[in-house]
Amino acid sequence: MKLTITPYRWLYLFIFIHIMVWTLVPFCVRFSLPMDALEGTIWGRSLAWGYDKNPFLNGWLTEIAVWLGGHSDWVIYLFSQLSVGICFFCVWQLGKRIVPPLYALLAVLLLEGVQYYNIHSIDFNDNTLELGLWSLTILYFYLALRIGETRQWLFTGIFASLSMMTKYYSIVLLLPMLVFLIVHQRKSFLQKSFYWGLGIFILMMIPHIIWLFCHDFITLNYAVNRVAADATWWNHIRFPLGFTYQQFVAFAPALVLFSALLIGNRPCFIRPKPLVNSFDKLFLLYVGLGPFFLTLLLSFITGMRLRAGWGQPLLSLWSLLLLIWLMPTITAPRFYRFILVYVVVFSLAVFGYCNALIKAELPSSANFPGKNIASDLTTSWHEKFHAPLAFVAGPRWLAGNIAFYSKDKPKVFIDWNKKVSPWIDEAALKNKGAIFVWDLTEDGQTSRKEVVKRFPQLLQSENLHFAWMRNKNMKPFKVIVAFLPPENDSSVHAS
Numbered sequence: 001m002k003l004t005i006t007p008y009r010w011l012y013l014f015i016f017i018h019i020m021v022w023t024l025v026p027f028c029v030r031f032s033l034p035m036d037a038l039e040g041t042i043w044g045r046s047l048a049w050g051y052d053k054n055p056f057l058n059g060w061l062t063e064i065a066v067w068l069g070g071h072s073d074w075v076i077y078l079f080s081q082l083s084v085g086i087c088f089f090c091v092w093q094l095g096k097r098i099v100p101p102l103y104a105l106l107a108v109l110l111l112e113g114v115q116y117y118n119i120h121s122i123d124f125n126d127n128t129l130e131l132g133l134w135s136l137t138i139l140y141f142y143l144a145l146r147i148g149e150t151r152q153w154l155f156t157g158i159f160a161s162l163s164m165m166t167k168y169y170s171i172v173l174l175l176p177m178l179v180f181l182i183v184h185q186r187k188s189f190l191q192k193s194f195y196w197g198l199g200i201f202i203l204m205m206i207p208h209i210i211w212l213f214c215h216d217f218i219t220l221n222y223a224v225n226r227v228a229a230d231a232t233w234w235n236h237i238r239f240p241l242g243f244t245y246q247q248f249v250a251f252a253p254a255l256v257l258f259s260a261l262l263i264g265n266r267p268c269f270i271r272p273k274p275l276v277n278s279f280d281k282l283f284l285l286y287v288g289l290g291p292f293f294l295t296l297l298l299s300f301i302t303g304m305r306l307r308a309g310w311g312q313p314l315l316s317l318w319s320l321l322l323l324i325w326l327m328p329t330i331t332a333p334r335f336y337r338f339i340l341v342y343v344v345v346f347s348l349a350v351f352g353y354c355n356a357l358i359k360a361e362l363p364s365s366a367n368f369p370g371k372n373i374a375s376d377l378t379t380s381w382h383e384k385f386h387a388p389l390a391f392v393a394g395p396r397w398l399a400g401n402i403a404f405y406s407k408d409k410p411k412v413f414i415d416w417n418k419k420v421s422p423w424i425d426e427a428a429l430k431n432k433g434a435i436f437v438w439d440l441t442e443d444g445q446t447s448r449k450e451v452v453k454r455f456p457q458l459l460q461s462e463n464l465h466f467a468w469m470r471n472k473n474m475k476p477f478k479v480i481v482a483f484l485p486p487e488n489d490s491s492v493h494a495s
Contacts, residue, residue: 005102005335007096007101007102007104007105008092008101008105010105011088011089011092011105011108014088014108014109014112015085015088015089018081018084018085018088018112018118019078019081019082019084019085021346021350022077022080022081022084022118022121022122023074023077023078023080023081024074025122025350025353025354026073026077026122026366027072027073027074027077029353029354029357029358029366030073030357030365030366031366031367031368031369031370031371031469031470032365032366032367032368032369032370032371032401033073033076033365033370033404034122034123034124034125034365034366035123035365035397036123036124036125036126037062037076037080037123037124037125038365038397038400038401038404039053039125039396039400040058040059040061040062040063040076040124040125041062041063041066041076041400041403041404042059042396042399042400042403042404042412042414043056043058043059043062043063044059044060044061044062044063044064044066045063045066045403045409045411045412045423046411046423047059047060047063048211048422048423049207049208049210049211050208050211050212050215050218050219051219052218052219052222052414052419052420053219053222054126054166054167054219055164055165055166055167055168055208055219056165056208056211057129057162057165057166058124058125058126058129058166061079061124061129062076062079062124064079065078065079065124066404071404071405071407076124077122077124079124080121080122080123080124080128081121082132083121083124083128083129083131083132083133084117084121084128084131084132085132086131086132086135086136087111087117087131087132087134087135087313087316088108088111088117090132090135090136090138090139091104091107091108091111091135091316091317091319091320092104092105092107092108093139094135094138094139094142094317094320095107095108095320097142097146098280098284098320098324099320099323099324102330102335103320103323103324103327103330104320106261106319106323106330106338107319107320107322107323108319109257109338109342110254110257110258110319110322110323111254111315111316111319112257112342112345112346112349113251113253113254113255113256113257113342113345114250114251114253114254114315115250115253115349116131116250116311116312116315117131118346118349118353119349119352119353120309120312121312126166126167127167127309127310127312127313128312129166129167130163130166130167130169130170130312130313131312131313131316133159133162133163133166133170133313134163134170134173134313134316135313135316136155136159137156137159137160137163137173137177138173138287138316138317140152140155140156140159141156141160141177141287142283144156144188144193144194144197145185145188145283148188148191148193149193150192150193150196150197152193153191153193153194153196153197154193154196154197154200155197156197156201157196157197157198157199157200157201157204158200158201158204160173160174160177160201161200161201161202161204161205162204164205165204165205165208168219168220168223169310172290172291172294172295172298173287173290173291173313175290175294176286176287176290176291176294177286177287179286179290180282180283180286180287180290184279184282215422216419218419218420226305226307227302227304227305227306228304228305229303229304229305231303232303233303235303235305236299236300236301236302236303237300239299239303239304239305239306240296240299240300240306242306243295243296243299243306243308243310243311244296246308246311247292247308247311247314247315250308250311250315251315251318253345254318254319254322255322256341256345257338257341257342257345258319258322258328260334260337260338260340260341260342261328261330261334261335261338262328262334263334263337264331264333264334264337281324284317284320284321284324285321287317288316288317288318288320288321289317289318289321291313291314292311292314295310295314358470360470360471361471361474362474363468363474363477365397367468367469367470367471368401368468368469368477369466369467369468369469369477370401370402370404370405371401371405372466373398373401373402373405373464373466373477373479374401374402374403374404374405374406375405375406376464376466377392377402377406377435377437377481378402378406378407378408380481380483381408381435381483384483384485385433385483385485385486387432387433387486388408389406389408389410389433389434389435390408390410390411390428390429390432390433390434391410391411391412391413391424391429391432391433391434391435392406392410392411392412392413392434392435392436392437393412393413393416393429393434393435393436393437393451393484394413394415394416394436394437394438395414395415395437395438395439396412396414396415398437398438398439398479399412399413399414399437400412402435402437410434410435411423411424413429413434415447416436416447416450416451416454429484430455430457430484430487431486431487432486433483433484433485433486433487434483434484435481435482435483435484436451436455436458436461436481436482436483436484437479437480437481438479438480439477439478439479439480440463440478440479440480448461448480452482455484457484457485458482458483458484459482459483459484459485460482461480461481461482462480462481462482463478463479463480463481464478464479464480464481465477465478465479466479
């Protein structure tokens with residue numbers, strides 16, 4: 001049976017369904033934003049050229065999402081899926097320039113089997129944002145090499161710089177790109193357009209570099225501490241092996257989808273002359289597998305700890321590489337069988353995610369009573385004082401929930417630490433007052449004593465209990481709350 005489809009129509013339908021489903025599902029089943037997305041709301045409320053854990057782009061885009069959506073979460077979830085959608089579209093655009101459009105479509109559809117592009121993409125963080133930015137960088141780098149116009153090199157520089165301003169880990173993509181130029185495309189260094197791209201890449205990072213010098217390189221120090229591990233020879237082996245295992249487990253469902261293309265009476269694989277030229281194969285090897293192997297090499301040499309989530313942008317071209325190297329014969333029965341398996345995998349991912357949250361028996365960020373805490377404490381503040389709530393101070397997760405869901409949209413004094421919250425003016429905080437919160441842990445009790453010494457004007461604290469959402473049998477979340485009254489507020493009275 002001859003297969004006659006229009007790949008681009010399937011692509012747009014698929015991207016639309018993916019974005020709609022994975023935007024609405026978390027919005028409907030979660031009661032609180034994921035942890036990293038919530039952290040982005042803290043940063044975005046005080047725009048800067050950098051933050052304690054990451055450069056600036058994640059925080060800035062999250063603030064735009066908050067501005068568009070107000071106190072609703074759905075725009076933040078939408079931003080996550082737009083990044084995934086951009087990744088899918090770029091894989092399609094790159095793929096159809098290398099293989100027939102049908103294979104480019106299948107390369108995109110296979111990615112739906114990878115958890116990084118569905119369940120894990122719900123959290124709008126640096127890794128999710130890199131999905132779109134890495135794919136844009138790769139696509140325009142390819143176009144720059146093939147076409148060589150200034151416009152393509154400028155876009156390559158812009159997206160490469162934005163990738164770095166999202167997460168320094170992007171260096172593992174940029175280094176293989178550089179090596180590819182040196183080994184296979186040295187003529188690019190003779191083109192003026194290349195230096196326009198390089199110039200805008202450097203220019204866009206200068207504000208962040210200056211910011212780093214002014215803030216004791218806090219972001220770089222965090223990155224170094226994040227990968228630090230005990231200096232044992234075993235770490236040089238177990239971290240690369242563990243990371244490799246994690247990425248292949250993540251990619252395994254895509255292999256299940258791929259197997260649907262191999263079932264049938266006709267031979268499974270195309271055996272005629274290669275459909276992909278050597279340049280394209282080399283390009284995909286460098287940018288598709290280079291970042292992965294460079295990550296393993298760095299860990300093998302230094303013994304640095306690797307995080308599974310770093311693989312999120314690494315796998316974007318694996319499905320295209322799989323199709324190019326195996327090149328299965330696509331018949332109508334195989335294609336529609338593949339679509340059937342795809343629908344099953346897609347549905348299982350949605351059902352599994354919803355079921356895990358709805359029937360959760362352990363506390364999780366999805367069932368955190370952040371909205372209730374924010375509402376109750378904001379109401380208490382207004383009952384006590386004749387001023388809007390301008391600041392909330394405390395642990396990043398707890399204080400961030402209060403700040404995001406409070407109608408007053410206060411700024412967060414993270415861990416009462418000026419170094420990680422440089423936007424806080426303590427004089428202004430004391431003048432306008434603040435809510436101080438601790439969770440009832442040993443660390444919370446210790447930090448409470450230290451903070452009370454720093455802010456002796458704090459009113460008497462109280463212990464509050466908030467039930468987790470859905471499962472009321474779980475132990476309530478316990479919070480210590482103390483109010484720092486605004487200066488010159490005549491309504492102040494002890495709680």
